[in-house]
Amino acid sequence: MRKIRANAIAILTVAWILGTFYYLWQDNRAHAASSGGRGAQRAGGRPEQPREDRTIPLIVTGTPSRGFDEKAYLAAKQLKAGEDPYRQHAFNQLESDKLSPDRAIRDTRHYSCPSVSYSADLPATSVIITFHNEARSTLLRTVKSVLNRTPASLIQEIILVDDFSSDPEDCLLLTRIPKVKCLRNDRREGLIRSRVRGADVATAAVLTFLDSHCEVNTEWLQPMLQRVKEDHTRVVSPIIDVISLDNFAYLAASADLRGGFDWSLHFKWEQIPLEQKIARTDPTKPIRTPVIAGGIFVIDKSWFNHLGKYDAQMDIWGGENFELSFRVWMCGGSLEIVPCSRVGHVFRKRHPYNFPEGNALTYIRNTKRTAEVWMDEYKQYYYEARPSAIGKAFGSVATRIEQRKKMNCKSFRWYLDNVYPELTVPVKExxxxxxxxxxxxxxxxxxxxxxxxxxxxxxxxxxxxxxxxxxxxxxxxxxxxxxxxxxxxxxxxxxxxxxxxxxxxxxxxxxxxxxxxxxxxxxxxxxxxxxxxxxxxxxxxxxxxxxxxxxxxxxxxxxxxxxxxxxxxxxxxxxxxxxxxxxxxxxxxxxxxxxxxxxCPCQTAPLVPQPVSLPIPPAEHPLVHP
Structure with missing residues (x-):
């Protein structure tokens, strides 16, 4: 009897093992057939017919039983011996690949921040990360930093929008990580339209936009969600720390900076005006900012939709942060930088990807659309500062202008007077x-x-x-x-x-x-x-x-x-x-x-020169042209 029972158990065990292998074999074969079918269609030279929404349907989160093979995911895209580590991504991929996706980073917040308390019922958010041919190590580290340093109850989902990367599996394989979803464009759309696509499918009431080469810091999300919960018209951004593009060291950024720009619509970080700095007795309080950098911010989804999302006629990247910033301020909202929220970002010196119409023309098109819709009579200073924009095509802005009228938005003069009085208006002199x-x-x-x-x-x-x-x-x-x-x-x-x-x-x-x-x-x-x-x-x-x-x-x-x-x-x-x-x-x-x-002496010891008063020449002094 015992022998019969042992044989029965052995048979059942073998059957279970064979059944498991068969299930996994069928699952892998179906996945390979799906991928191979898409590849065969491209290889056959027949162009894919664009779907109505031009996107691959949203992929649901992978089941934990399938698991995510982190080592295999990263190893598939490691640099080859002798390959330039900066060539493909404009940062040192070799150094990035050496780092753990779960690496620890220094808490760069002000020492008062840990004592700040937040509401227990903060809303959950959909984190939207768009990318095009991002390095797998930085993309994975971005995702895992969000999951590791955020209470699970605050993350509804992480939506990766793959803007037609060369390898679809850069995104698809990450859906095996809980809460991660993938949305793939079937042609290059650019950051702006990709973000709109991600926002449209997001299920949370609050949207959080991140770049694909970031690392969030301790308690990064709670301070921003708190501000949006208190007032849904606020658009909030963290202090953006610097991740070195050379060795990926995590460096703290100044807490006294805000976003600014010049008349050519060139973004720059600038010091908070002195009077505002004096008035800020609490270093944890938010900083009003005329514009945001645009890569990382939190916004209420209903407010985002009410404002008109992004200008979808803008291409690829550049200028969208000005358009959104002007729209938020002039149409009843506000922009803030929250000091107790810190997110690291890899700032690159060049774009690692191509712009279909060139970097300069794309930026001109986007900023010109911003100037024509939002800057009123002050757009003349944009053209004076950026004369290369004169005569360049920028598409129709009639719909955006009409939308501005319907929302009864304020004038750019109001913006200068109340939001950014430090921006000097050019005069004839x-x-x-x-x-x-x-x-x-x-x-x-x-x-x-x-x-x-x-x-x-x-x-x-x-x-x-x-x-x-x-x-x-x-x-x-x-x-x-x-x-x-x-x-x-x-x-x-x-x-x-x-x-x-x-x-x-x-x-x-x-x-x-x-x-x-x-x-x-x-x-x-x-x-x-x-x-x-x-x-x-x-x-x-x-x-x-x-x-x-x-x-x-x-x-x-x-x-x-x-x-x-x-x-x-x-x-x-x-x-x-x-x-x-x-x-x-x-x-x-x-x-x-x-x-x-x-x-001054040439390349010698430092010199402290003193101003020397010279006779003032007569007004009729002849001009000397060198």
């Missing part, structure tokens, strides 16, 4: 231009904590085909001579800081003004203003040009003088930017920018 040294240009970088204006060097934007946008403004002379031409009584000064590490810039004002370099190693200097102010500069090629004319000036290359040498008033360097032809009586005026030089 200001001529936008470019001050360039090599590949770098002088650019405005906001204010420091003491309210001092900051200027520094940055990579010049633009190309030969699409000229760079003005990054500073040259204030024109005040007053006119008897013939109606502008006099040369006041002009800008440009120079390097004491350590030759950053430009200093003085506008042509009637009072002294100090501009501090970004690098704390440089000593701040106050320049005496006026046409005779002496300006220290290094002896490398420096030029000024204005996009409205062709003249410019330059300094001699590879020439060095002793520190005691200085140019006399007769050796002044002038540049004239003339609008129109006076002989043809079409001249508006003659714009004059003027620099005088006090030389």
């Amino acid at each position: 200001v001529l936008p231009g470019i001050i360039k040294q090599g590949v770098n240009c002088l650019e405005s970088q906001g204010q420091d904590s003491a309210g001092n204006f900051l200027l520094g060097m940055g990579i010049c934007r633009g190309s030969a085909k699409n000229p760079p946008a003005p990054q500073v403004s040259c204030l024109l002379p005040q007053g006119q001579d008897q013939e109606g031409e502008r006099s040369q009584s006041h002009c800008p000064g440009v120079g390097w800081g004491a350590s030759l590490c950053s430009f200093l810039f003085s506008l042509c004002l009637h009072r002294p003004q100090t501009y501090f370099p970004r690098d704390p190693a440089c000593s701040p200097l106050t320049w005496l203003l006026g046409s005779a102010s002496a300006i220290p500069i290094p002896f490398t090629h420096l030029s000024y040009s204005c996009p409205l004319c062709t003249t410019h000036f330059s300094l001699p290359r590879k020439k060095c003088y002793p520190h005691s040498t200085q140019f006399s008033p007769g050796m002044q360097l002038w540049s004239a930017c003339t609008m129109g032809s006076r002989a043809a009586r079409t001249a508006v005026c003659t714009y004059v920018c003027h620099i005088q030089v006090l030389v």
Whole structure:
């Protein structure tokens, strides 16, 4: 009897094992057939017929019994020996692949943040992550950081929107992780339309948008959900920490920054205005921001839909953050940065993917649509700052303008007065231009904590085909001579800081003004203003040009003088930017920018130059064109 019972148990065991293997074999064969069918259709040269919504249906979360093979997922896309680790993704993939998807990162919040309490009934959110050919290691680390550092009750789902990556399994395999879903475009749509697709299928009442190369920090989500729960018209963003693109070190960002921009609609981080900083006695309180960077934010889904989602006629990437920011503020909402929320992000120096119409043209199209819909009469300053946008196609904006009218949104003048009064409106005395040294240009970088204006060097934007946008403004002379031409009584000064590490810039004002370099190693200097102010500069090629004319000036290359040498008033360097032809009586005026030089030693010990007062030249001083 015992022998019969043992045989029966053995037979049942073998049958169970064979049945399990058969089930897994059938499941794998069906999956392979599905993938092979799509590949065969492409290989046969017959184009796929686009579905009405042009997306593959949402893939539900994989069952835990199937499991997710993390090692196999990552190993399939490891770099080959000798391959450039920066080539494909514009960051060091080799270093990223070395890191654990569950790596620990430093809590970079203010020490007061852990003591802040949040509501017990915070709403759950749908996390939407769009990507195109993202490195598997960074994509997986983004997903796992969300799951590891967020209470499970607050994550309704993680929706990965695969914007037609080369390998569909980059996304599909991740659906074996609980709560992860995949939505794949069957053609390249870009970040903007992909985010709309993700939002449309999201089931939570709150949407959280993330980039695909992020790592969220401790208690990152609760502070933002709390703000949205209290007021559904708030759109909130975390402080965005920096993940090094070279070694993937996690670095804390300043808690005193907000989003800003210039008239060319170029985003920049800037210091909180001094009066706001003084008023902020609690470092955990939110920071009002004129614009958000756009990659990471939380928004109520009903509010997102009410506002009109994203402008779906924008292409790929760029400018959508301005359009959304203007729309939120002008149509009854607000934008905040929540200091107790921290998310790390890999900031790259270039785009690792191609834009169908080119990077510059795509950005122009998107920002031009923003200017035409939201900037009212102030759009003229956008075109002055970005002349390459003039005449470029941008599609119809009639629907967006009509939507703005229906929502009874406020004017851009209101936005400037109430949200971003620090953005200086150009006046006739200001001529936008470019001050360039090599590949770098002088650019405005906001204010420091003491309210001092900051200027520094940055990579010049633009190309030969699409000229760079003005990054500073040259204030024109005040007053006119008897013939109606502008006099040369006041002009800008440009120079390097004491350590030759950053430009200093003085506008042509009637009072002294100090501009501090970004690098704390440089000593701040106050320049005496006026046409005779002496300006220290290094002896490398420096030029000024204005996009409205062709003249410019330059300094001699590879020439060095002793520190005691200085140019006399007769050796002044002038540049004239003339609008129109006076002989043809079409001249508006003659714009004059003027620099005088006090030389610094070449690549020697740091020097603290002192302003030298020189005689003011007469107004009729002849222009000298270098």
